[in-house]
Amino acid sequence: MSAHPEFVIVGQGLAGTALAWQLLRRGRKVLVVDRGSGGCSRLAAGLITPITGKRVAKSWRWDELRPAAETFYREIETRTGATFFHPREAIRLFATANERARYSGPDGDVGARGDWFNAAFGGFVMPEAARLDVPRYLEASREYFRAIGAFCTADLDPKQIEPTTATVRVTQLGVEAQTLAFCRGFAPDGDPWFGAIPFRAAKGEFLTVWVPGLAEQRVTHRGVWLAPLGDEVFRVGATYSWHQLDGVPTAAGRTELEGRLRELLRLPFEVIEHRAAVRPIIGGSVPVLGRHPDSPRVAFFNGLGSKGSLLSPFFANQLAAHLCDGGKIDPEVDVRTFLNRVSGLHNPE
Ligand SMILES: Cc1cc2nc3c(=O)[nH]c(=O)nc-3n(C[C@H](O)[C@H](O)[C@H](O)COP(=O)(O)OP(=O)(O)OC[C@H]3O[C@@H](n4cnc5c(N)ncnc54)[C@H](O)[C@@H]3O)c2cc1C
Structure with missing residues (x-):
């Protein structure tokens, strides 16, 4: 372990x-x-999805975040020798006629089999979707950090x-370091x-389920997302x-997921596992980052919400540029904006 880290x-x-x-x-x-x-990242499904939610809206800053994520994960794959970033088309099936009406992009037949899925309202394909194998990415990174003396296990x-x-x-x-950054999640x-x-x-x-006979290889969204893990397990x-x-799973959570899955699937399924974690949401879909205004030796990177795989490469880069070279933090994600809301004392420039 390095006794003189800068960060x-x-x-x-x-x-x-x-x-x-x-x-x-x-x-x-x-x-x-x-x-x-183990924080919530270890349980994240790693889905990177361009259009989400009932509003069928494009994900915040998608056009800059998605390419930044791919470039970043590819580079780390090269550095670690591990494979964890998988660009994969996903599909969205409309749950109601209203939902369909809200969507203005191209739709039609997405090739969802009628004997597998309830696809009565049609849907659309998302060719730019991707999946990050989060456990593999975190583990490969940790091994790399450990090998260069840049990792230690401690409850600080x-x-x-x-x-x-x-x-x-x-x-x-x-x-003793130049800066310490809190990246503690919830x-x-x-x-x-x-x-x-x-x-x-x-x-x-979330649940892990076995669906005998289901061979869909794409992530399917309709009220819930259904992501293939291989061998008819999702x-x-x-x-x-x-x-x-x-992190305790509840009976109500299971009932809700099973109900929504029954609306999506026409096939019977069996629940293999049921787990829970807490998403670190602060500013909605917006992360929060930067140095503390009064104690600039401490910094913060949090609020990744439900989109950590997509948001973290771009905003970690913004924070690193800020910490190393004084680069600008976007006001909407600047931690000073959030501290200011709490105390009314700090004004972001
Ligand atoms: C059910 C579920 C599904 C999800 N699916 C997706 C998805 O498909 N796609 C997606 O992009 N995101 C998904 N997310 C969201 C994603 O998990 C989060 O955005 C992301 O994991 C947050 O990462 P983090 O690093 O901020 O927090 P965490 O993953 O919680 O990491 C914080 C780390 O800090 C460590 N720590 C905390 N305090 C201390 C301390 N005092 N000393 C030492 N270590 C400490 C913890 O051990 C932990 O490892 C999902 C979340 C949930 C709950």
Whole structure:
């Protein structure tokens, strides 16, 4: 482990991993610290989808985020020798005539088999969709970081972090760095600098199901998403709930998912697994990043919500450029905007 990292990153989920890579690409020395209990990234389906939700709307800043994600993941695949980024066409089936009316793009026959799916209202194909194998990406990255002495397992107590004018001291690890970045995902215990920013976190539950006879290779969306894992096994997700924010699956979550899956599928299925995690939502679909205005030795990268795979490469790059060269943070994602809302004291330029 490097005793003199320039940057300490707390958390090795999608946020911390992308930030570490974007700093390493700039030739910086980093130390990534994770307690190893597994955040929500380890359970993410890794879907990268251009058009989502009941509003059938294009994903926020899709045209710049999607190419940035592909370029980034391809580069990390080359550096680690692992394969985890898979561009794959996905399909969306309309659940109602209303939903169909809301969509203005090309639609028609998407080749969804009528004996497999309830495709009465038609749908559309999303050729630009992709899937990130999140566990493989995180593991390959961790192995790489470990091999260069840039990773350690520890449960860092934020109260034992001491920023000064020029450095930040992490006594628990015996290191002093130029900047420490909190990439902790949903962390209700907070930290002394960014802890006042309220989460609007949403618990998400998903199922793993076996559907004998279903050979669809594309991710299919209709009320739920159904993502193939191979051998007639599929992942189905996900619920949104703002109560009981923990990783415990609920009977209500399972009932909801099974109900929605029955509306999509014409085939019987068997539930193999049921899991839950909490999405770190702060500003809706907008991430939150930047240095603390009064303690600039500490920084924040969070709020990836339900789109960490798509958002993290682009915004980790923006944050790394800011931390290394004073690059600009977009005001709508600037952590000062969010701190300002809480305290009314800090005004982003
Ligand atoms: C059911 C479900 C399905 C999802 N599906 C998708 C999807 O298809 N596509 C997509 O893009 N996104 C999806 N998401 C969202 C995605 O999971 C998140 O956007 C993303 O994982 C957030 O990453 P993060 O790094 O901010 O947080 P996390 O993954 O939670 O990472 C935070 C890390 O910080 C570590 N940590 C925290 N505190 C400390 C400490 N004090 N010391 C040391 N380590 C610490 C934790 O151990 C953890 O590893 C889904 C989420 C859910 C719940």
